[in-house]
Structures are given as C-alpha cells and as structure tokens.
Amino acid sequence: MGSPLNVTDENFQTVVVNSDLPVLVDFWATWCGPCRMIAPSIEELAREYDGRVKVCKVDVDHAQQTAQGFGIRSIPTLLIFKDGKQADQLIGAVPKSAIEDKLKSVLA
Amino acid sequence: MSSEPTEKSLKRMQIYTEKYWEKTGTSPHPTREVADTVINGLAQNIDELGRPLCPCNFYPDKKAELERSREWVCACDEMKIFKYCHCLLFVTPEGMPITEYLPEDHEGRQVYGIIEDPTPDKGRELRRKADEKIAEWKAEKE
Numbered sequence: 001m002g003s004p005l006n007v008t009d010e011n012f013q014t015v016v017v018n019s020d021l022p023v024l025v026d027f028w029a030t031w032c033g034p035c036r037m038i039a040p041s042i043e044e045l046a047r048e049y050d051g052r053v054k055v056c057k058v059d060v061d062h063a064q065q066t067a068q069g070f071g072i073r074s075i076p077t078l079l080i081f082k083d084g085k086q087a088d089q090l091i092g093a094v095p096k097s098a099i100e101d102k103l104k105s106v107l108a
Numbered sequence: 109m110s111s112e113p114t115e116k117s118l119k120r121m122q123i124y125t126e127k128y129w130e131k132t133g134t135s136p137h138p139t140r141e142v143a144d145t146v147i148n149g150l151a152q153n154i155d156e157l158g159r160p161l162c163p164c165n166f167y168p169d170k171k172a173e174l175e176r177s178r179e180w181v182c183a184c185d186e187m188k189i190f191k192y193c194h195c196l197l198f199v200t201p202e203g204m205p206i207t208e209y210l211p212e213d214h215e216g217r218q219v220y221g222i223i224e225d226p227t228p229d230k231g232r233e234l235r236r237k238a239d240e241k242i243a244e245w246k247a248e249k250e
Contacts (some may be wrong), residue, residue, distance in 0.1 A: 027166070029149075029163060029164070029166070030149070030163075031145055031146065031148050031149020031150075031152060031163035032145070032146070032149065032163055032164045032195070033137065033141075033142035033143065033145040033146040033149075033164065033195055033196050033197065034142070034164060034194070034195065034196050035164075036141060036142065036145050037139065037142055037196070060166040064166075064168065067166045067168075068166075068168045072166045073165055073166060074164065074165055074194055074215065075164055075165060075166055090219075091215045091219065092194060092215060092216070092219040092220070093196060093219070094219055098219075
C-alpha cells in the first residue's frame, strides 16, 4: 500500500467499513482548492502510517451516495473510522499535524 | 465534473474574482493553484448550472440546491455576511480565511482559530444578516 486508495459507492463498505485497520477517508472534489492543498499531506500520511492506518480518498462527484450518507457538506471533510464506525472528523484545510493528532488518538 | 470550463465562463469568473478581491480587501491565495482551481470550478458550474455554485461543498442535487437558495452561489452568504470563504478564494495576503466575525462554534473558527480581518472597512455587504444566520445555524443543530 503506501498510497491513498480511491474509494467509490461500490467498495466503500468493503474497503472502509469492513477494514481491520483504522481508516482515514478524505472526501474531496476536483475543483476544490483546499482539497488540493491538503492532498500532499494525505499522501504523506498514507506512506507514514502504512500498515497501521488505511488512507482512502472519496471523490464526492463519483460517490454521491456515500457522501450523502455521511452528511458531507463542506469539503474537504476527513472522516476517521475505527472498527467500522466513524470515530472522528475534521473539516477544511487542516494542517497535517492536526490529522496526525487524530490518527494517534485512534491508534492509542 | 472534471472537464474543463469554457473560456467564456472562465473569463467571467476571473473578472468577477478580481473585482471582488478589490471590493472586499481580500487577496488571492499565495499558492496560485488554490485560487485557479476554485475559479475553474465556479466556471464549470456556470457551464453546467448557469450559476457559479461553490465547488467546495457537496450537494446531493446541484439543481435542487439552486432552487432551494442562493446561499452557496459565489460570493456565498458566509462571505457576504462574515467575510469567510471556506474555499480559500478570498483570503488574507497570507492565505488564511478571515474568521473573526464567525460564531465560536463555527468550523472555520475551530480549524483556523481567530483570523482577523486586515481590511475591516471593506466587504461584509450583508453583515446586517449575521444574527439571522447564526440563529438559522443554531436551529439546524437542534
């Protein structure tokens, strides 16, 4: 692994909800400036937490049911799942350190 | 929504954003790609929907959203009332969104802290609606 997985409506349940590892999910869209800003951090986290956290990206324009199901409004929105349940969320162009704090918390 | 917008819509949004930076005393993000991405998204939405709907939100149904309200048509209500652009199109010269007028529990305050407005004499053309908007958000949470 080591790089974010692209997740759609079809495989969200399998990849995210059924995951044995905690999962960081980045809900993003093509024309969202802040989404582009945080993308490098998401990629770095995928590498740095490889084997401990699964990192996924959901393009909301291609996963509308999932985005709607989780009440996504403002993007980027980052959701963190543990044991198949949403454990935390971050909204906006948050710094990498803030995401890491949340990941460390679910790994503790 | 990943195809390129038409030149006509792109030009329209470029002119609009230039004027709105001037009008509100805000700046483009220092990472130019951030502003360019958003302007492209707004232009794309003009092509698709006829209006520059904010590309930094998810809408289950974009057409229904526009029928519901003009809340997220750029410049959005949050920008006109609180001078806050979560899309980071209209920001301080350092690239931070202005958050000082937002209520404390707003996600913008929680993510960015208090970012003061460097040009408080400009913008916020709908500031009179601040109390009404805050009441609306409270009602949505309850």
